[in-house]
Amino acid sequence: MTRLARGQSPHALFITCSDSRVIPSLITGARPGELFELRTAGNAVPRYHVEREPSGEAATLEYAVSVLQVPDIVVCGHSHCGAVGARVRGEDLSAVPAVAGWLGSQLPDDLSELGEDGSGAAVAAAVQRHVQEQLERLRGYPCVAQRLETGQLRLHGWFYAVDTGLVLAHQPSVDAFLPL
Template sequence: MEKLSEFEKGHEYFRSVHFKDNEERFKKLVEEGQNPKALFIGCSDSRVMPAMITGCGPGDLFILRNVGNFVPPFSPDNDFHATAAAIEYAVTHLEVSDIIVCGHSDCGAIKELFHPHPPSEETIHTTRWLQLGQPAKETTLHHFPDAPWEIQRDFAEKVSVVFQLENLLSYPAVRRRIEEGNLYLHAWHYDLAEGTIQYFDEDALEFKPLGAKR
């Protein structure tokens, strides 16, 4: 018999501990279907754990992750649009009440915007996808053209999530439900080292600690 891998051992622990502790909830979710409170759009970065950093349990979040937590603008063509499809599904079918776009510190996608690798056939989709971050880069260089890299990076990470909210507004279903008053958008930034979240205050036009929102 093969030695159990790290992930197989992890699954065994999940089955014997976490699943067992939440078995009734999982069964209820199967019987009644999912009814998540929010769509969480986050980065694919392995260090970002949406459910963990928000204290959510099974069924609470509909999670969409991609490189850079980017939101492409609405594009009604016949191509494949995974991110757009997830947004539409969450808003029209699941009818979430909130959409959170959460960036994070030390973001590789933001770093790539400022220090790109040479494009190649092997990274053609990544190169194209990162174009969604160009507005954040241009805004950063406009305001902090000579600032140290750390300042540029931190500013770009935060302003990028605000631009993603603007892209969300290009989706007909998102705009309709916002106008109806039953959908709300949020821009967050998660600090990996500190474990803290800041949110964008639209009135003050600045990021503030999430706890201060109460």
């Protein structure tokens, strides 16, 4: 462990939900120093906006990409996600205004089109689409766009099933989430 005191050179930035059932090191087998993490409710990354107040999400992303120069970014959504599920089912969040504000501004309204029945499959479909939307948002950050252009960075969309431990990865060639 003393090696860790000299600094960090993580293999990836892992962006996932704050959900306690999602444990990045368990999913990936990563050891200390190998994963830089950004966790938010519903694994949402705010859109890049040059005039916006600095956010913790933007700072974490910029540090990982520009300073630590991670070669990979994984956005990992998960099954049974309460944040995405709340949007899919159109739940009343008036008792939790900060949650309502965050999800309302970060998760698209049309997620509910995917799952009016609010079933697990509907939430999974919404989570997977949401993951792809986050990859698009990442591309809007100048630091990400620059390193993508030079081939120094790769983006990955994952879906983790909390009930089976199965990990699916988005395959752009077939536009589908398939087992990793």
